[in-house]
Amino acid sequence: MNEQDKNIGGGNTEHVVEVRDLTKRFGTFTAVNSISFEVYKGEVFGLLGANGAGKTTLIRMLSGLLRPTEGVARVAGYDVVHHPERVKFSIGYMSQKFSLYEDLTVAENIRFFGGIYGMKKKDLAKAGEAMIHKLGMEEVEDRLIATLPLGWKQRIAFSIAILHRPGLVFLDEPTSGVDPVTRRQFWEMILETAREGFTIIVTTHYMDEAEYCDRIAIMSRGDIAGLDSPENLQSQFSVSSMEDLFWKITREHKTTDAIPGL
Amino acid sequence: MIRIVDVTKSFGENKALSGVSLDIFDGELFVLIGPDGAGKSTLFRILVTLLLPDKGHVLIKGLDVVKDFWKIRTIMGYMPGTFSLYPDLTVEENLAFYARIFGTSLQKNYPLIRDVYEQIEPFKKRAAGKLSGGMKQKLALSCALIHRPEVLVLDEPTTGVDAASRKEFWQMLKNIQQEGITVIVSTAYMDEASRGDRACFLHKGKLLKAGTPEEIRESYPYPLYACRSKDNFALLKVLRNEPSTASAMLYGKTIHYSPARKNFSVGTFLSDLEKTGKYGSIEYRKTTPSVEDSFAFLSKQ
Numbered sequence: 001m002n003e004q005d006k007n008i009g010g011g012n013t014e015h016v017v018e019v020r021d022l023t024k025r026f027g028t029f030t031a032v033n034s035i036s037f038e039v040y041k042g043e044v045f046g047l048l049g050a051n052g053a054g055k056t057t058l059i060r061m062l063s064g065l066l067r068p069t070e071g072v073a074r075v076a077g078y079d080v081v082h083h084p085e086r087v088k089f090s091i092g093y094m095s096q097k098f099s100l101y102e103d104l105t106v107a108e109n110i111r112f113f114g115g116i117y118g119m120k121k122k123d124l125a126k127a128g129e130a131m132i133h134k135l136g137m138e139e140v141e142d143r144l145i146a147t148l149p150l151g152w153k154q155r156i157a158f159s160i161a162i163l164h165r166p167g168l169v170f171l172d173e174p175t176s177g178v179d180p181v182t183r184r185q186f187w188e189m190i191l192e193t194a195r196e197g198f199t200i201i202v203t204t205h206y207m208d209e210a211e212y213c214d215r216i217a218i219m220s221r222g223d224i225a226g227l228d229s230p231e232n233l234q235s236q237f238s239v240s241s242m243e244d245l246f247w248k249i250t251r252e253h254k255t256t257d258a259i260p261g262l
Numbered sequence: 263m264i265r266i267v268d269v270t271k272s273f274g275e276n277k278a279l280s281g282v283s284l285d286i287f288d289g290e291l292f293v294l295i296g297p298d299g300a301g302k303s304t305l306f307r308i309l310v311t312l313l314l315p316d317k318g319h320v321l322i323k324g325l326d327v328v329k330d331f332w333k334i335r336t337i338m339g340y341m342p343g344t345f346s347l348y349p350d351l352t353v354e355e356n357l358a359f360y361a362r363i364f365g366t367s368l369q370k371n372y373p374l375i376r377d378v379y380e381q382i383e384p385f386k387k388r389a390a391g392k393l394s395g396g397m398k399q400k401l402a403l404s405c406a407l408i409h410r411p412e413v414l415v416l417d418e419p420t421t422g423v424d425a426a427s428r429k430e431f432w433q434m435l436k437n438i439q440q441e442g443i444t445v446i447v448s449t450a451y452m453d454e455a456s457r458g459d460r461a462c463f464l465h466k467g468k469l470l471k472a473g474t475p476e477e478i479r480e481s482y483p484y485p486l487y488a489c490r491s492k493d494n495f496a497l498l499k500v501l502r503n504e505p506s507t508a509s510a511m512l513y514g515k516t517i518h519y520s521p522a523r524k525n526f527s528v529g530t531f532l533s534d535l536e537k538t539g540k541y542g543s544i545e546y547r548k549t550t551p552s553v554e555d556s557f558a559f560l561s562k563q
Contacts, residue, residue, distance in 0.1 A: 049424065050426055051394075051395060051396065051424050051427060150297065150298060150299065176421070177298035177421070177450045178297050178298070178450075179296075179300075179465060180452055180554045180558040181511075181558045181562055182297070185511075188511075192495065205422070205424055205425055205451070206451065207425050207453065208453065208513075208514060208554075211513075211515055212514055212515075230515075231515075243425060243429075246424075247425075247429065250424070
């Protein structure tokens with residue numbers, strides 16, 4: 001790839017995630033059914049789907065936590081089957097439910113997670129300091145996470161997930177249960193981070209949040225039933241809102257092999 | 263009618279509810295919106311007589327939640343956030359258990375729960391603990407309805423549920439409302455505010471606003487514009503720093519922007535910004551505030 005192609009955000013052609021014919025079966029049940037897609041560097045990629053559509057299974061495979069039955073997936077340059085440990089060090093993960101240790105301070109959480117991700121002491125101290133400064137949280141560095149408002153915890157959890165500068169960050173329903181102002185501020189932070197060159201895969205049940213994404217994939221019964229920008233998908237499926245799009249895809253989608261002639 | 267008057271409840275230092283007053287009408291589908299920790303569950307637990315208010319009082323169809331709690335319990339159905347099902351009892355055993363507690367039987371009120379129960383009936387011999395999330399939800403709803411309550415209270419029934427299943431769940435609630443039951447639902451999803459007849463917004467233990475979705479939208483005090491440029495971030499920063507701006511926030515691919523003054527010329531202002539050449543061309547159009555825009559505004563006050 002030449003240097004000109006490495007511009008951040010839209011138009012970037014460098015793949016951070018490459019998935020080819022990826023399949024996961026549990027016994028006779030096919031959770032993920034031979035899917036293929038790419039995620040570009042600097043992209044905010046939304047992963048949507050009904051409960052049980054295969055999102056969690058896909059994320060676990062892309063995180064090196066679950067071995068695919070068939071197919072290939074490369075994340076940040078590493079094959080998930082052959083180098084799951086390298087994959088784990090190359091990603092960041094945050095969810096609303098599981099993120100920070102409530103009975104540790106902000107600084108302790110930073111040291112703990114930085115250590116888990118194998119950061120060198122010196123790098124960690126430097127990155128931690130820069131993070132606190134960027135968040136403007138110098139005053140609360142030594143306070144227990146439990147004592148902080150939800151919106152702050154969320155910003156800290158996200159900042160910690162990218163502290164080791166991972167090639168890919170998973171945000172798993174990061175905004176569930178937060179108030180409307182905090183939610184919008186958090187999306188501002190996600191988009192700003194993507195502009196710095198981070199690649200982000202995000203799951204959400206808020207259809208309006210899908211509109212923040214550069215592209216979204218909508219999963220249905222283990223397939224990717226639609227993949228494009230929110231605008232293009234809406235015109236492709238002849239609907240005028242994300243909610244209608246989601247309904248159409250998850251409730252009316254038939255797997256291709258069920259349609260005669262395809 | 264349900265009349266909530268000046269209800270306050272603290273847990274130690276933490277004030278869960280402060281001076282909440284609210285009327286909910288008979289036969290209404292009412293939505294209680296609020297983020298985690300806003301006090302939604304505390305308010306519900308006071309309504310269903312599981313918790314005593316520190317101050318204030320609540321009347322449900324003329325019955326006092328403190329004095330008349332036995333009577334109230336017979337007319338209320340309650341589906342808590344973590345379903346109170348017995349995981350080692352089967353689907354039909356759970357239902358039979360709740361029916362017996364309320365002195366009724368599955369047969370007697372079957373028409374009321376049929377729509378919901380039919381979806382899980384094929385699994386009636388399965389232990390409740392072995393059901394999927396969606397099926398557990400339907401069983402819990404059936405159990406909460408088994409004694410044909412006059413008021414049904416559901417605490418965050420749709421949390422973690424995908425958008426299509428949420429839509430279906432709200433349709434089930436509308437069908438229950440059609441049976442003459444008052445339905446009160448809490449949720450953290452703003453987009454569900456418009457699914458009921460009226461909604462209120464609870465924030466840090468205070469009730470900020472109650473009304474129909476239209477009333478809530480109309481309460482937004484400024485004109486609202488959706489703006490879009492090649493570089494929304496740069497535009498957002500400059501809009502925010504402008505003294506004439508009341509609010510500027512990202513909203514999908516646009517910026518929701520409100521000038522503070524009603525007679526402010528947005529067209530001139532934005533075309534002046536455009537002339538600086540920093541943002542490319544700036545598109546804008548007047549837009550209707552969403553329920554979330556209104557709640558976001560109220561929670562910043």
